[in-house]
Amino acid sequence: MVTSIGATALSNSNFNLSPYQLSSDGQDIVVIGAGVFGVWAAYHLQKSGAEVTLVDAYGPGNARASSGGESRILRSDYGDRLMYSRMNIRSFDLWTKYQEEWNASFMYPSGRLTFYDSDAEPRLKKVQSSLKELGVVSEILKGKEIQYRWPQVNASGIDLAVYYAGGVGGSSLMAREACRVVSEQFEKIGGKLIIGRVQAIPKKGSYDVSMENGEKLVADKYIFACGPWMGKVFPEIFAERLNVYRRDVFFIGTPAGDNRFSHPQLPIFSFNNKENSRYYGMPDLRGLGVKFAPWPDLNSIDMDFDDRMNHPIEVNRLRNFLSQRFPELVNQPIVGGKVCQLTMNEDSHFIIDHHPDDSKIWFACSGSGHAFKHGPALGEYISNRILNNTSLPEYDEAFRLKKV
Numbered sequence: 001m002v003t004s005i006g007a008t009a010l011s012n013s014n015f016n017l018s019p020y021q022l023s024s025d026g027q028d029i030v031v032i033g034a035g036v037f038g039v040w041a042a043y044h045l046q047k048s049g050a051e052v053t054l055v056d057a058y059g060p061g062n063a064r065a066s067s068g069g070e071s072r073i074l075r076s077d078y079g080d081r082l083m084y085s086r087m088n089i090r091s092f093d094l095w096t097k098y099q100e101e102w103n104a105s106f107m108y109p110s111g112r113l114t115f116y117d118s119d120a121e122p123r124l125k126k127v128q129s130s131l132k133e134l135g136v137v138s139e140i141l142k143g144k145e146i147q148y149r150w151p152q153v154n155a156s157g158i159d160l161a162v163y164y165a166g167g168v169g170g171s172s173l174m175a176r177e178a179c180r181v182v183s184e185q186f187e188k189i190g191g192k193l194i195i196g197r198v199q200a201i202p203k204k205g206s207y208d209v210s211m212e213n214g215e216k217l218v219a220d221k222y223i224f225a226c227g228p229w230m231g232k233v234f235p236e237i238f239a240e241r242l243n244v245y246r247r248d249v250f251f252i253g254t255p256a257g258d259n260r261f262s263h264p265q266l267p268i269f270s271f272n273n274k275e276n277s278r279y280y281g282m283p284d285l286r287g288l289g290v291k292f293a294p295w296p297d298l299n300s301i302d303m304d305f306d307d308r309m310n311h312p313i314e315v316n317r318l319r320n321f322l323s324q325r326f327p328e329l330v331n332q333p334i335v336g337g338k339v340c341q342l343t344m345n346e347d348s349h350f351i352i353d354h355h356p357d358d359s360k361i362w363f364a365c366s367g368s369g370h371a372f373k374h375g376p377a378l379g380e381y382i383s384n385r386i387l388n389n390t391s392l393p394e395y396d397e398a399f400r401l402k403k404v
């Protein structure tokens with residue numbers, strides 16, 4: 001069966017998989033994990049005519065998953081890694097297209113403001129001009145203008161910032177909601193969703209893939225998109241390759257009747273200047289509170305069994321930071337907290353490749369703290385690669401399962 005997802009009119013981002021003539025050859029595919037990698041891969045594969053079953057231990061965008069946070073940032077600036085800028089541009093078009101098509105609202109044009117030390121200017125100008133060639137426009141701001149435009153943030157001592165006015169340069173995505181919506185749409189086009197844990201038991205150079213109760217999952221291909229759990233499912237492959245780090249996230253309540261910290265008054269913000277504690281965050285969206293997350297933050301976590309209580313040390317660190325940069329929020333309550341985890345590998349590239357000994361088993365993982373925004377384009381890439389053997393050499397090489 002050959003179908004087209006009819007997306008060829010979307011932007012010319014050079015993340016180019018056109019023409020979208022996808023052939024499933026009637027394949028049965030099981031996708032394990034309904035985080036952002038899994039739901040979008042399942043959706044695109046099903047749309048291409050494959051018979052797809054999506055299985056998740058706790059459900060799409062669940063509270064333990066890395067995709068289970070309230071919100072995630074979409075941005076194009078990736079320094080000299082323009083392959084991700086191009087993929088983000090493609091994703092932005094797809095988020096926009098599907099949001100309209102499904103009458104959903106999981107994306108906000110927040111804008112994005114990043115603070116730097118003055119010596120970063122030559123590097124920022126380089127990034128600015130390479131992104132301009134891709135159609136992504138930014139402003140480099142200096143001195144008093146920064147404080148003038150965003151008086152609700154204390155920018156004292158900061159002389160340099162970059163601002164993207166929403167769209168592909170800086171938007172907010174409602175993360176767990178988007179996973180739920182994509183999964184629902186996947187079911188609407190005939191996909192099957194199962195809640196349960198899957199195991200892959202090595203057997204004579206291959207694997208027996210089954211539910212935890214032993215029920216076999218028989219398919220032509222399996223795509224394991226288990227995010228931070230990959231080291232538990234395939235310890236022989238991923239224990240050495242992936243590191244999983246705990247991340248505390250806070251939501252601070254805005255003062256009553258005060259919308260200066262809410263969308264669209266406050267953009268996404270990130271302090272990349274050399275301070276003791278670095279934070280990034282997002283404006284209050286839908287009354288959830290202003291999001292703050294420390295960066296970097298490298299503690300370990302067990303996804304299945306650890307309590308997800310915010311650490312008192314992190315609360316103190318955040319209050320110190322607020323007193324410096326958001327003095328009007330320092331006495332506001334924490335109205336929400338989350339403990340999530342990043343899955344990192346050495347080069348921060350995603351891993352999309354088949355098992356070295358068994359070409360039926362595919363891996364789609366290693367979000368490395370930046371995969372959410374790329375979900376729709378990743379789903380498209382995975383679907384094309386697996387069904388059609390399509391090659392995008394730069395991406396295939398970057399996403400290769402590399403030796404450790």
Ligand SMILES: Cc1cc2nc3c(=O)[nH]c(=O)nc-3n(C[C@H](O)[C@H](O)[C@H](O)COP(=O)(O)OP(=O)(O)OC[C@H]3O[C@@H](n4cnc5c(N)ncnc54)[C@H](O)[C@@H]3O)c2cc1C
Nearest residue numbers: 033035036037057066067073198227229367370371372373
């Ligand atoms: C605090 C934080 C902030 C972030 N900010 C951003 C951002 O601003 N922008 C951005 O683009 N990215 C961001 N990221 C990264 C992004 O969220 C992740 O890269 C992405 O969500 C990873 O998705 P995933 O599908 O690989 O994993 P997950 O979302 O964790 O999904 C894996 C799924 O697999 C299931 N599973 C695991 N084992 C099994 C099994 N044996 N059987 C069945 N199911 C199983 C789990 O239940 C889970 O649902 C952030 C991450 C964190 C933690």
